[in-house]
Amino acid sequence: KQEVTQIPAALSVPEGENLVLNCSFTDSAIYNLQWFRQDPGKGLTSLLLIQSSQREQTSGRLNASLDKSSGRSTLYIAASQPGDSATYLCAVNTGNQFYFGTGTSLTVIP
């Protein structure tokens, strides 16, 4: 069974710092990997989707990479802002299910 792990569970950084969130998965047979943001009291919002054939995707200050062979993905956030404070989850799509990590809770301090 696919297992998805996110480290660290929580992260606090001062505004303006660049940061990296990590996601690892145990089975490399995936269709894609997706990063989500969840604000308190809200659902999950998709940030970036990386297909299994891709190495990275970028959207604004966000860059996600995928190394399928090693079972790892990173989400890079440049020049962090207080509005980036949220929980970030990764999910792998195996073709018949989505497996989610437990998330990293990010706090950006003004």
Next chain:
Amino acid sequence: DAGVIQSPRHEVTEMGQEVTLRCKPISGHNSLFWYRQTMMRGLELLIYFNNNVPIDDSGMPEDRFSAKMPNASFSTLKIQPSEPRDSAVYFCASTPQLSGNTIYFGEGSWLTVV
């Protein structure tokens, strides 16, 4: 498109009562998922449907939980009887097809059983 629509957004009920959560997926999406989220266990898949047919219900905690999808635009998750340990956020999500696509989440139904 309005996105995935869930109701009710919040529900407080007494132990032993029946709870019905509702979901309208995005039009044209063939797969629908029900998840439960708690602080202790994170996001757990309860059941998912493909073309209105339940494919995997192994995540349904026990017989008190049941889910239906009578047509492509509506699904329900029912808990009967409810217990305090069922208190959680229940999310519905949909995707156009299982492989290669983004999954879209509703805003969730916040359930408190007292």
